[in-house]
Amino acid sequence: MKPNFSLRLRVFNLNYWGIPYLSKHRVERLTRLGDFLNMESFDLALLQEVWSEYDFQYLKQKLSPTYPAAHYFRSGIIGSGLCVFSKHPIQELTQHVYTLNGYPYMIHHGDWFCGKAVGLLVLHLNGLVVNAYVTHLHAEYSRQRDIYLAHRVAQAWELAHFIHHTSKKADVVLLCGDLNMHPKDLGCRLLKEWTGLYDAYLEAQDFQGAEDGCTMVPGNCYVSQQDLELFPCGIRIDYVLYKAVSGLCISCKTFKTTTGHDPHHGGPLSDHEALMATLCVRHSPPQQDPSPTSGPAERSPLTSVLREAWSELGQGMAQARWWATLASYMIGLGLLLLALLCALAAREGAREVAILLWTPNVGLVLGAGVVYLFHIQEAKGLCRAHAELQHVLGQAKEAQEPDQEREAAPLQGLQEGEGLKEQ
């Protein structure tokens, strides 16, 4: 790494909306996307919702002269939908699948079947280690009654934790993706506060694109106006976030979004807008470092958002346990009915009806059993994130009261105990 060194990184991000047979003009949009990526020759192109591996293979083939390295992140039943194309060799790659990701019985929402994840690429550029993350969190289907809020907050925490633990030797950290959260949403604040990542839209020296940086806009012909009922100007749920370590200064020179049509004024590339950022990394004196990477729990806005997330996850745990309890009552009721049917079957008159009802009743007991197990697992997953947040909050408290360090141990014991009780 030379002292006068500087690195320019051009990044593209798009939620491509590629559901086979369902997404409109999928093949035509894919062709135009490939042409555009080839023409622009970004350093990195990160995509979400590439649900068909054939679409990835098509792009891979088409982009291989410009982007020799590519990877498709496989997970769940359908897949994570995440993939990446890089002009530079990918040194390392891995992924983390989120513990919680909706409910299997919400088939019409489908998120559970996808195995939503975060993918990590490690690149070595001009002597710098660049960790690039791509992710897609659980969708928000109703803002007024969001039954997935606790899951999305848990995902945001896992994402923040994953970045924290895997980027300790990275010089530059980049996170792109569809977070399915508005900028002021709890999960988004938690992620930004914990990781210290900067929002390219807010930091950009030159911004061109949709009003307020929105990434789902009413002008896009694929966007249902019903989805934007509460936000007629659009919503911002796709992000480019970044930071650099001490000794490096990172800035966003330009940030662009498409505005309801492709960059050449053709039809839109997707129902989401594409994001394009140019980041510059150069040396700077360590004292000017704008991105604290250690001891974040000591900062007060973080403590407040951690508490908020802790409380939200607690509510989620209570909800999960409520469902598990309901399912256990259903199991009990089903078993009682089975016993009744056995008694009925012994009598001559009602034998036929009893035999007919036997199998659906067994189905009820089995179904309720599966629901019970699922919600027990959900409660465990939420409890895990809850306990991790509690550990971090405990540390923040200790940092604020260094003299009472000795007394912190019984408190920690109490915290673990609470976790058990809530289970």
Added chain:
Amino acid sequence: MKPNFSLRLRVFNLNYWGIPYLSKHRVERLTRLGDFLNMESFDLALLQEVWSEYDFQYLKQKLSPTYPAAHYFRSGIIGSGLCVFSKHPIQELTQHVYTLNGYPYMIHHGDWFCGKAVGLLVLHLNGLVVNAYVTHLHAEYSRQRDIYLAHRVAQAWELAHFIHHTSKKADVVLLCGDLNMHPKDLGCRLLKEWTGLYDAYLEAQDFQGAEDGCTMVPGNCYVSQQDLELFPCGIRIDYVLYKAVSGLCISCKTFKTTTGHDPHHGGPLSDHEALMATLCVRHSPPQQDPSPTSGPAERSPLTSVLREAWSELGQGMAQARWWATLASYMIGLGLLLLALLCALAAREGAREVAILLWTPNVGLVLGAGVVYLFHIQEAKGLCRAHAELQHVLGQAKEAQEPDQEREAAPLQGLQEGEGLKEQ
């Protein structure tokens, strides 16, 4: 960190065999375990198979004066069974749940319900960052016909990868746990080669314990002699592994195992033997560093074990797809039968039988559907690890042929293409 500094780390590991109502003398063993841990005052005590959170809470309470920090890793439906007790404050903690972990319909084996995982604790000891990992991999129920081999190899790879990505800033790495693999097994070799971890039993300057360091021995009254039929002297499946970064020298001064009874010649603490290691860390010139942490794929024994694992995962993928195909035939057959039953129900004579058979047939279709989805997910999980191994092997090849770097891109494309075909 002082120049003449040295760190002594006393570590305890035990698979405690704590299945409520099933494991013999559980409560009595727990009491003795607590007494022993309190008396010995290790730096770290890492336990597996603590299936009941109440057992953890009991130990936590009992050990709190000696081990003020403790954590229970929650996951899956039953839990990971992992927990840790530390004399020193835990700075950070996280966990990773393995993507593949057996089959839900193998209820009598139960591993799938546990959510097997690896837990990570970060400790700061005398200015050193110590990353301590605790894990428990899928059990081996039959050595001759091990249907879980591909899952265990995938778990070993995920474990190695998790350690690699999360320990980049650690000075000392410690891994303890029940790997359910013999020392020469593929997964064990893969783990050791990829991470560069040393085996405390093999490296110990002073060893006391069971013959060949076995951790399941015939002398233990809880061990079924049938399980040791092929290995009458016992098997070694529990490990303490370690390494240190360049500039530090780590050695295992003493390594002890129990020998079928507790350290005071009472009954055994578990069906597994306990492991106790004393590790010493001191400064050493960087050139004497015995633990390479970067570019491991360039080493030849590693390349060979990576190829072996790649091939094993490929077989696992084929097997998973075979089951998915079988399930899809069952779905087809079930749907055909349903159509036949509809036709039969229209006739007067067979109506009763047709209605009776309708519901079990719907059950068959639904059941086969679930099996189909499960094996599709299994194939995706194996394919993910397979693709990661392929990426690493591709890099090793490039490192061996630096001049042909440009030509590597089409090869990489071919590899991704293969992944798709195999799906």
